[in-house]
Amino acid sequence: MTEEILTVKDLKKYFLTSRGTVKAVDGVTFSIKEGEMLGLVGESGSGKSTVAYTLVGIYQPTAGEITFKGQDIGKDFSKRLKPLKKDIQIVFQDPGSSLNPRRSIKQILELPLKVHHISSNKGIIEQVAKLLEMVELPLDYQYKYPQAIGGGEKQMVAVARALATNPSFVVLDEPTSALDVSVQAKIINLLMRLQQRLNLTYLFITHDLSLMRNVATRVAIMYLGKMCEVACTSEFFQNPLHPYTQMLLSSIPVVSDEEEMLKPKKILSRGEIPSPVNVPPGCSFHLRCPEGMELCSQVDPGMVEVGEEHTVRCHLFQGAKIAASTSQGEE
Amino acid sequence: MIAPLLEIKNLHVGFDIYGGHLKVLDGVTFAVGKGAKVGLVGETGCGKTTTMKSVMRILPIPPGRLTEGEIFFKESDLLRVNLKKVRGVKGKGISMIFQDPTAALNPVFTIGRQLMDVVKYSKGAGENQAKDTIKDRAINALKDVSMPDPERIMENYPIQLSGGMRQRVCIAMALVTGSELLIADEPTTSLDVTIQDQVLRLLGNLVEEKRNSTILITHSLGIVREWTDRVYVMYAGSMVEAAPTKGLFSNPLHPYTQGLMKAVPKLTGEGIAEGVPGRIPNYLNPPSGCRFHPRCPHVMRICEQERPPFFNAGSDHQVACFLYKE
Amino acid sequence: MERSAHATFWSRKLEGFGRGWYKFSRNPLSIIGLIAVLLVSFLATFAPFVAPYPKHAGVFVNFAEASQPPSLRHLFGTDVVGRDILSRIFFGFRFSLMLGVVVLTLVVPPGVILGLTAGYFKGTWIDTVIMRITDIFVAVPPLILALAICSVLSPNIFHAMIAVSLMWWPWYTRLVYGLSSSLRNEFFVQAAEVTGASRLHILFKEILPNCLSPIFTKMSLDMGWVILIGASLSFVGLGVQPPKPGLGTMVADGRIYMPDQWWITVFPAFAIMLVVLGFNLLGDGLRDLFAVEEV
Numbered sequence: 001m002t003e004e005i006l007t008v009k010d011l012k013k014y015f016l017t018s019r020g021t022v023k024a025v026d027g028v029t030f031s032i033k034e035g036e037m038l039g040l041v042g043e044s045g046s047g048k049s050t051v052a053y054t055l056v057g058i059y060q061p062t063a064g065e066i067t068f069k070g071q072d073i074g075k076d077f078s079k080r081l082k083p084l085k086k087d088i089q090i091v092f093q094d095p096g097s098s099l100n101p102r103r104s105i106k107q108i109l110e111l112p113l114k115v116h117h118i119s120s121n122k123g124i125i126e127q128v129a130k131l132l133e134m135v136e137l138p139l140d141y142q143y144k145y146p147q148a149i150g151g152g153e154k155q156m157v158a159v160a161r162a163l164a165t166n167p168s169f170v171v172l173d174e175p176t177s178a179l180d181v182s183v184q185a186k187i188i189n190l191l192m193r194l195q196q197r198l199n200l201t202y203l204f205i206t207h208d209l210s211l212m213r214n215v216a217t218r219v220a221i222m223y224l225g226k227m228c229e230v231a232c233t234s235e236f237f238q239n240p241l242h243p244y245t246q247m248l249l250s251s252i253p254v255v256s257d258e259e260e261m262l263k264p265k266k267i268l269s270r271g272e273i274p275s276p277v278n279v280p281p282g283c284s285f286h287l288r289c290p291e292g293m294e295l296c297s298q299v300d301p302g303m304v305e306v307g308e309e310h311t312v313r314c315h316l317f318q319g320a321k322i323a324a325s326t327s328q329g330e331e
Numbered sequence: 332m333i334a335p336l337l338e339i340k341n342l343h344v345g346f347d348i349y350g351g352h353l354k355v356l357d358g359v360t361f362a363v364g365k366g367a368k369v370g371l372v373g374e375t376g377c378g379k380t381t382t383m384k385s386v387m388r389i390l391p392i393p394p395g396r397l398t399e400g401e402i403f404f405k406e407s408d409l410l411r412v413n414l415k416k417v418r419g420v421k422g423k424g425i426s427m428i429f430q431d432p433t434a435a436l437n438p439v440f441t442i443g444r445q446l447m448d449v450v451k452y453s454k455g456a457g458e459n460q461a462k463d464t465i466k467d468r469a470i471n472a473l474k475d476v477s478m479p480d481p482e483r484i485m486e487n488y489p490i491q492l493s494g495g496m497r498q499r500v501c502i503a504m505a506l507v508t509g510s511e512l513l514i515a516d517e518p519t520t521s522l523d524v525t526i527q528d529q530v531l532r533l534l535g536n537l538v539e540e541k542r543n544s545t546i547l548i549t550h551s552l553g554i555v556r557e558w559t560d561r562v563y564v565m566y567a568g569s570m571v572e573a574a575p576t577k578g579l580f581s582n583p584l585h586p587y588t589q590g591l592m593k594a595v596p597k598l599t600g601e602g603i604a605e606g607v608p609g610r611i612p613n614y615l616n617p618p619s620g621c622r623f624h625p626r627c628p629h630v631m632r633i634c635e636q637e638r639p640p641f642f643n644a645g646s647d648h649q650v651a652c653f654l655y656k657e
Numbered sequence: 658m659e660r661s662a663h664a665t666f667w668s669r670k671l672e673g674f675g676r677g678w679y680k681f682s683r684n685p686l687s688i689i690g691l692i693a694v695l696l697v698s699f700l701a702t703f704a705p706f707v708a709p710y711p712k713h714a715g716v717f718v719n720f721a722e723a724s725q726p727p728s729l730r731h732l733f734g735t736d737v738v739g740r741d742i743l744s745r746i747f748f749g750f751r752f753s754l755m756l757g758v759v760v761l762t763l764v765v766p767p768g769v770i771l772g773l774t775a776g777y778f779k780g781t782w783i784d785t786v787i788m789r790i791t792d793i794f795v796a797v798p799p800l801i802l803a804l805a806i807c808s809v810l811s812p813n814i815f816h817a818m819i820a821v822s823l824m825w826w827p828w829y830t831r832l833v834y835g836l837s838s839s840l841r842n843e844f845f846v847q848a849a850e851v852t853g854a855s856r857l858h859i860l861f862k863e864i865l866p867n868c869l870s871p872i873f874t875k876m877s878l879d880m881g882w883v884i885l886i887g888a889s890l891s892f893v894g895l896g897v898q899p900p901k902p903g904l905g906t907m908v909a910d911g912r913i914y915m916p917d918q919w920w921i922t923v924f925p926a927f928a929i930m931l932v933v934l935g936f937n938l939l940g941d942g943l944r945d946l947f948a949v950e951e952v
Contacts, residue, residue, distance in 0.1 A: 152610070184594070185593075185604065207524065253558075256580065259597055
């Protein structure tokens with residue numbers, strides 16, 4: 001059994017806006033084991049990016065605990081120590097804005113090396129070359145500026161920058177959502193190879209469930225700041241329990257008949273994600289839920305373990321642990 | 332054979348920039364029949380949007396330059412008639428749904444005002460329609476796209492609606508004109524999957540009901556498979572494969588299409604293959620012969636020298652690749 | 658390897674310049690602006706050598722040739738004491754440009770640094786303090802402040818410069834504040850922060866380079882404005898003092914002889930227009946030049 005590298009307990013992040021308090025993340029609990037890739041999936045407004053930014057310290061949590069390698073890190077980012085900043089890195093969503101258009105690739109890659117004194121001044125040239133080689137970019141790219149290279153290549157540079165400090169945990173915030181599938185394939189495969197080689201732990205934030213099917217070890221679904229379902233990838237796709245998970249899965253456009261068979265029976269998606277300023281009472285999904293009961297509009301369900309490492313937050317499965325596990329046994 | 336509703340023949344379009352001329356469209360040939368749902372798939376920068384902008388005559392010229400080709404809409408050449416007539420054709424014949432519904436709606440006017448303007452200038456413009464009829468038609472258009480409480484929506488400003496609702500308003504605007512051809516340019520790219528599902532279903536139902544012809548431009552093979560009945564695959568400024576949707580997905584022929592299919596992440600979880608090596612060519616100095624040859628796993632000598640024409644490969648299945656030369 | 662690296666570096670710089678010039682030269686007005694600015698700068702710098710009568714710049718009287726209309730001998734005519742207007746205009750450019758350059762040198766660095774800091778710390782007390790002080794300075798009508806300062810202290814060009822500088826820096830603070838406060842949310846700034854880069858690095862190496870294009874554009878436009886204000890101050894007698902040839906002073910001196918001896922006023926007025934228009938057109942061109950282009 002591998003060790004848990006990061007645990008998040010009842011994490012909350014609220015924002016005060018003119019329209020009211022936005023509960024972007026409202027009591028999220030999860031953990032990540034060393035060497036795994038946890039896919040955190042959700043639609044816009046689900047709070048998945050807020051979780052990411054809180055982990056790397058861009059936001060300060062409103063409440064909750066974040067423990068990284070046994071150390072409490074849920075503090076003000078400005079008080080985070082350099083070794084910690086070195087150990088947790090992030091790759092942002094938009095490769096266009098994550099690289100400074102006025103700095104050359106070389107300057108961009110040098111920054112983390114200089115900040116953390118990773119190599120001597122002479123060694124920096126070699127180190128930059130090594131980073132470019134690691135992400136499979138030609139050496140002369142270091143003299144280019146971001147706007148002169150393609151979107152996929154920019155993202156490769158962003159990956160190289162994140163890995164420059166030799167971190168053990170990397171948050172990938174939708175690293176390929178702005179890219180074409182053929183480019184996405186390259187980046188994903190590169191990320192997987194690097195994970196193997198450097199023994200990295202990833203938190204992969206995305207809205208793309210089919211992508212997670214292929215790369216993640218575990219998948220977690222978020223809706224309006226809360227977790228809905230967490231399970232190991234194969235279990236998650238074979239036995240999706242939460243109605244929202246089923247709705248998401250049945251909405252995915254797929255390219256083959258075999259895939260069509262894997263989708264849960266068509267649950268017509270309906271309604272829209274409510275504004276996080278005005279979250280419905282009870283279970284926040286009940287207005288769109290095909291199985292909504294009266295109870296759902298009154299009481300917010302808690303997380304229930306329904307199988308080995310499979311948790312669901314839905315009234316259908318409250319106290320139904322036995323039923324669920326037997327149905328699992330039948331498969 | 333009946334003439335198709337829209338036909339593009341050998342269209343060449345380029346852009347003048349510093350250092351030369353970007354040859355973006357390199358002989359695009361494309362046809363949409365009456366009542367057809369056609370998909371145009373391709374990756375960023377392949378020229379999908381440039382093609383459609385040329386059809387709508389909204390391409391910025393300069394720096395754009397149309398060097399060769401013809402575009403027929405209902406048998407009149409859109410490139411030869413003057414711009415005023417094109418406006419008329421656009422209003423009555425072709426309408427467009429854009430990728431970003433937020434940018435397509437004017438933030439300072441109410442939905443009702445914008446929708447009623449479209450009604451006024453659409454079919455039957457010039458006839459003095461009573462104000463009430465215009466309003467009724469606008470409200471009906473909103474009902475058509477399943478908007479709850481259309482009277483109230485008429486008074487709203489775009490910012491008060493969610494992204495999915497805004498896109499529905501845009502669909503309503505495009506359909507209320509009664510145009511025969513609808514061009515939807517990545518209509519759901521900015522939406523979430525569950526909303527995308529709803530919008531596509533709605534659009535499908537409406538198009539079927541009103542017997543519109545539709546061109547759906549997208550980069551998503553999944554959407555194309557679920558939504559269209561004929562597909563054109565575009566790469567670097569020309570069509571590489573054209574086939575009925577079922578045929579294309581069961582039997583993709585062009586090496587580029589095959590690579591693209593492999594790269595799509597699938598629910599079966601078989602991993603993601605790096606289907607297409609390399610990157611999109613530089614349009615300043617595109618590769619000779621077949622523009623795909625530097626990235627093609629099956630490249631032959633002829634590919635570097637000649638541009639492949641469309642070869643027939645099965646029923647109604649054309650592919651621009653020398654592998655399929657009889 | 659080092660050598661080839663440098664070669665690629667310079668060839669890229671050169672290509673960047675070529676690309677910039679291409680964009681700049683697309684607009685003929687920018688070229689006109691550039692030519693006007695270069696011409697004025699040349700005339701101002703080499704005024705003692707290119708002016709037909711360099712001595713006429715200062716105290717000089719020659720009633721024999723007073724109030725001559727434009728002729729081959731005096732292209733722009735002479736003023737009431739017989740000084741060559743063309744020569745005086747060349748020297749007038751010197752004062753105008755000097756005013757512009759000195760004021761901008763005094764104004765831009767503090768204005769930019771304050772704006773950069775306030776924008777980066779948006780929402781904190783630092784932001785509040787800096788921006789409220791800025792608001793106070795913006796609220797003072799510029800010309801009135803300049804009039805006040807120049808009339809309290811003795812009226813001369815040095816005091817005019819101080820006056821103009823005092824009211825000019827807040828505009829740079831405001832411009833850069835807006836840019837900086839939106840740039841600090843860009844992912845590249847966040848990435849630098851996550852890595853642990855110092856604040857100085859973030860402010861001056863990440864944010865500032867992305868503000869330069871609007872700053873340079875504004876500087877070019879402001880040259881025009883500052884020169885115009887300088888001319889206005891001179892016109893009301895608070896700037897360049899006679900017998901020194903300020904463009905505004907010359908217009909003021911000649912206005913009582915209008916319309917009979919129109920050349921005394923009209924030519925200096927056109928000179929002011931040439932400078933101001935030149936810098937404005939150049940500013941528009943610079944905006945195109947600095948725009949980051951997606952290739």
